[in-house]
Amino acid sequence: MKETRKKALIQVLLCIRNTAVGLLGIMGWLLHTLLAVLTVGLISSALVCILIYAKVKPQLDECRELAYDKLAQMERTDFSMLSDTVIYDKDGRQVGLINAGHYQYVDISHISMNIQNAYIAQEDRRFKSHTGVDWIATFRAGLALLKHNGQVTQGGSTITQQVIKNTYLTQEQTFTRKIVEILLAPEIEKKYSKADIMEFYCNTNFYGHQCYGVEAASRYYFGKHAADLRVDEAAVLVGISNSPSAYDPVAHPKASLEKRNDVLKSMHETGVLSAEDYSAAIERPLTIVKQESEGTDENYQSSYAIHCAALELMKLDSFDFQYTFEDKDSYTAYMDRYKTVYTEKSDLIRAGGFKIYTSLDSGLQEMLQADIDQGLASYTELQENGKYALQGAGVIVDNQSNYVVAIVGGRGSEDQFNRAYLSARQPGSTIKPLIDYGPAFDTGEYYPTRIVDDHKWEDGPSNSGEHYYGSVTVREALNRSLNTVAWQILEDIGVNYGLNYLGEMEFQKLTYVDNGVPSLSIGGFTNGVRVVDMAKGYSTLANNGIYNDRTCITKILHEHDGEITRDMKASTKQIYRDDSAFMLTDILKGTLTAPYGTGRGLDLDGGMPAAGKTGTTNSSKDTWFCGYTRYYTTAVWVGYDIPRNMPGIYGATYAGKIWKNIMNQIHTGLEPWDWEQPESVERRVDPKNGIEDYFSTTAEMRAQQSLHDKEQKKLTDSLNADVEDFTSREINTVEDTYAVKSQYQSITSRLPLLDDGDLRARLLEQVENRYDYFEGIISQMSDTIALYEKQKAAYAAKAQEKAMKDAEEQRRQAEKDTRKNEFLQALQAVEELEYQQPNAQTLVQDAITKLPLVAGDPEQQALADRLQSAISRITTLPTEEEWVAAQAAKQAAEEQAQREALQQAQMQQNQLKSTLDREKFKWNNMEYYGPGGRPENDK
Numbered sequence: 001m002k003e004t005r006k007k008a009l010i011q012v013l014l015c016i017r018n019t020a021v022g023l024l025g026i027m028g029w030l031l032h033t034l035l036a037v038l039t040v041g042l043i044s045s046a047l048v049c050i051l052i053y054a055k056v057k058p059q060l061d062e063c064r065e066l067a068y069d070k071l072a073q074m075e076r077t078d079f080s081m082l083s084d085t086v087i088y089d090k091d092g093r094q095v096g097l098i099n100a101g102h103y104q105y106v107d108i109s110h111i112s113m114n115i116q117n118a119y120i121a122q123e124d125r126r127f128k129s130h131t132g133v134d135w136i137a138t139f140r141a142g143l144a145l146l147k148h149n150g151q152v153t154q155g156g157s158t159i160t161q162q163v164i165k166n167t168y169l170t171q172e173q174t175f176t177r178k179i180v181e182i183l184l185a186p187e188i189e190k191k192y193s194k195a196d197i198m199e200f201y202c203n204t205n206f207y208g209h210q211c212y213g214v215e216a217a218s219r220y221y222f223g224k225h226a227a228d229l230r231v232d233e234a235a236v237l238v239g240i241s242n243s244p245s246a247y248d249p250v251a252h253p254k255a256s257l258e259k260r261n262d263v264l265k266s267m268h269e270t271g272v273l274s275a276e277d278y279s280a281a282i283e284r285p286l287t288i289v290k291q292e293s294e295g296t297d298e299n300y301q302s303s304y305a306i307h308c309a310a311l312e313l314m315k316l317d318s319f320d321f322q323y324t325f326e327d328k329d330s331y332t333a334y335m336d337r338y339k340t341v342y343t344e345k346s347d348l349i350r351a352g353g354f355k356i357y358t359s360l361d362s363g364l365q366e367m368l369q370a371d372i373d374q375g376l377a378s379y380t381e382l383q384e385n386g387k388y389a390l391q392g393a394g395v396i397v398d399n400q401s402n403y404v405v406a407i408v409g410g411r412g413s414e415d416q417f418n419r420a421y422l423s424a425r426q427p428g429s430t431i432k433p434l435i436d437y438g439p440a441f442d443t444g445e446y447y448p449t450r451i452v453d454d455h456k457w458e459d460g461p462s463n464s465g466e467h468y469y470g471s472v473t474v475r476e477a478l479n480r481s482l483n484t485v486a487w488q489i490l491e492d493i494g495v496n497y498g499l500n501y502l503g504e505m506e507f508q509k510l511t512y513v514d515n516g517v518p519s520l521s522i523g524g525f526t527n528g529v530r531v532v533d534m535a536k537g538y539s540t541l542a543n544n545g546i547y548n549d550r551t552c553i554t555k556i557l558h559e560h561d562g563e564i565t566r567d568m569k570a571s572t573k574q575i576y577r578d579d580s581a582f583m584l585t586d587i588l589k590g591t592l593t594a595p596y597g598t599g600r601g602l603d604l605d606g607g608m609p610a611a612g613k614t615g616t617t618n619s620s621k622d623t624w625f626c627g628y629t630r631y632y633t634t635a636v637w638v639g640y641d642i643p644r645n646m647p648g649i650y651g652a653t654y655a656g657k658i659w660k661n662i663m664n665q666i667h668t669g670l671e672p673w674d675w676e677q678p679e680s681v682e683r684r685v686d687p688k689n690g691i692e693d694y695f696s697t698t699a700e701m702r703a704q705q706s707l708h709d710k711e712q713k714k715l716t717d718s719l720n721a722d723v724e725d726f727t728s729r730e731i732n733t734v735e736d737t738y739a740v741k742s743q744y745q746s747i748t749s750r751l752p753l754l755d756d757g758d759l760r761a762r763l764l765e766q767v768e769n770r771y772d773y774f775e776g777i778i779s780q781m782s783d784t785i786a787l788y789e790k791q792k793a794a795y796a797a798k799a800q801e802k803a804m805k806d807a808e809e810q811r812r813q814a815e816k817d818t819r820k821n822e823f824l825q826a827l828q829a830v831e832e833l834e835y836q837q838p839n840a841q842t843l844v845q846d847a848i849t850k851l852p853l854v855a856g857d858p859e860q861q862a863l864a865d866r867l868q869s870a871i872s873r874i875t876t877l878p879t880e881e882e883w884v885a886a887q888a889a890k891q892a893a894e895e896q897a898q899r900e901a902l903q904q905a906q907m908q909q910n911q912l913k914s915t916l917d918r919e920k921f922k923w924n925n926m927e928y929y930g931p932g933g934r935p936e937n938d939k
Helices: 004-074 115-121 133-145 161-169 174-193 192-203 214-222 230-242 255-267 275-283 300-316 328-350 362-375 428-443 474-479 483-493 495-502 518-522 531-542 580-595 651-666 699-728 734-753 759-778 782-831 840-854 861-876 880-929
Strands: 085-088 094-098 354-358 388-399 404-408 451-454 470-473 546-548 553-558 572-574 611-616 620-630 634-638 681-685 692-696
Touching: 085 300, 094 214, 094 255, 094 300, 094 354, 094 474, 115 161, 115 192, 115 230, 115 255, 115 880, 133 388, 161 174, 161 192, 161 428, 174 192, 214 230, 214 275, 214 840, 230 404, 255 275, 255 759, 300 328, 300 354, 300 362, 300 404, 300 553, 300 880, 362 404, 362 651, 388 531, 388 651, 404 531, 428 474, 428 580, 428 620, 428 699, 451 474, 451 531, 470 474, 470 782, 474 483, 474 580, 474 620, 483 495, 483 518, 495 518, 495 611, 495 734, 518 620, 531 546, 531 620, 531 634, 580 620, 580 681, 580 692, 611 651, 620 651, 634 651, 692 699, 699 734, 699 759, 734 782, 782 861, 840 861
Parallel strands: 085 354
Antiparallel strands: 085 094, 354 553, 388 404, 388 634, 451 470, 546 572, 611 620, 620 634, 681 692
């Protein structure tokens, strides 16, 4: 029994041991497996970390570089916005204000603690204690980053980081931006105090409605300074800056109120607002003042100044300006580039921070505005937009400084559209001195006494009133403004040659479509020209042909960068020769004084020397007067915004009178000042027509060169065209072989006449290379060519034989015609007998003798019958005495009829004279006595 129990106990112990061993084995296996999994996990994690680091490292490096660059260039001024751009006239008086938000930087002592506490409670509760980064908030944002597959969905930025974002970075939520914020924030906190950072933050936030900075927002929404904000008002602004569009209290008052209360709740939770103050604040209604600040009100002076300032900024960036264009592609590419850069500079100016100093004279501006308004006062028709229908624009340039000093873009100061530089209109005849006569004088081929033929021709222009004067001098042609002469001159010197002069004077609005268009000679442009460009063009003539690119900008200051135009220098260039400008000016004086001048009567008071030109387009849709003295140049345009006919209005009427009025005013007190005759100009008699006038001493030499240049251009154009045709030809027939040989000989015989050696060599190489190619083909066609020439010779022989036969037939026919004509003359002599002349028998005998000459002729019988009829008629004719008596009676009857008609006409004339005398007596009586027959006064 005991033994049995003993065995059972042993078995139990063995079972327990085996179980324990099994459990230990299982635990060992589990531990081994766990260690293996951990090892694999650690290795995998390490690999993943390495891969992540390898992927992120370039971004981290980029962030470090970006952060360093920002920190190295950081200045205190970076944390303030730009103030309004202000424009000043020549005397330093403000003439324009460009509203950039009316930004005003305020220091921390002028920012209410209410708004500071509100920002801390709502945006960054650990602001006072962290060192730039709130790692708890950052960790929370990091978890969200992982949860959303690397997409930034929530903040974590401190106020310090937001200052960095507002000032240096974009608003886009990206990993790179967040890393840069984290890297920069501690460095900024080392450099600036917490108070500085809060000050920067309040001054760089945007609050909607063009309100940048807390001061502008406080004034707009509540009509008070930022230092005076109540806690509920401060909460409103804090809420707006979180999302200006969503919490705009003007557009979304309910959302703004809810956001305000949310901010107040945060302030209560952080302990800066007691329960009592919190309750009082949330009970306050949302009250918005909307105190509008002075807005941008652009006038003619300020809008032009901004335009010119943008151009100056483009020049400082070395923008490559272009004014004439070869083709559509170059024009389109340039305009795209120009518009992009111009818009960028214009927006930059309007964004604020600039002080623009100009040459604009407000006194002259007021005079010019008044003269335009008064000159057109009788036209009161309004457009649908309330603006005057008939408009005017004018520009004054100071010829001594070359600055624009006055620019008026329309009638009245309420119309802000500046037609003087924004609008382009057809210039009519005012363009003639600039594009036709000035360039023509420069060639030396044209001068005041040169004779030109004024006549109407097919497809050519017409003169005003359809008047044509035949042979006239250039002086008279320009004073009369003859279109046909201007057209001939521009075609002679080359349309593009004249157009380039406008390009050199920086005329805007030109286009590739204008190239080669002869109607430019009389103002037929695609887009038209600007008033300001015409004023600068005529100012060039006034300044002896020298163009100066000054506009109205004298200086540009930027509140961060200082004077940015300190290196600005005017660019001058000789456009017209000084002798050409002098002679042209002398002719244009005649516009005002010559009996046939189109602007006669517009000469200035006090004997002030002046020159100018009228301009009137078809149907008077645009009328101009451009004129100048040594002191000033003024250009005036009058017309409708939407062009329409203006019957009876010409350049000399309204535009001319406005010009005369303003020029007389601005020259008051100035001494008469005439142009000095250049050394290269002399006065002598033209040997061709005996007329005395001015001549350039170098004209003949320049004329020869000009003629040579024109011949060379013509030769160059023809050779280029021929070579292009030659090198593109192919030989398909035998006839083609002869054509290429002939063309090759023509080209190679003319190439030596070309002056341009490089072009000559290049064209010759192209021709020779192509001819070598042709010779290879011709060689292969030698048998065909020989056969063709044989056939051609046979055809030629047949043609010659036929020609000989035709010639023989023509000779025989000519002989027949000669014999027939001999008889016809004899026959005619018989048929024309009027009476029985003594030689009638002789004439008859002569005709009978010559009748055999028409033997074999198809009309032989008819001619014989005519002769027989003529012989029979002789017997019926009167004798010579009878015929003479009849003629005398006929003449007597005709003379009697003439006498009677004369007597009748005399009686009618006497009756008419008597009637006129009675009427004259009657009207004279009425003029003296009045309609009632009694004296009106004692005249």
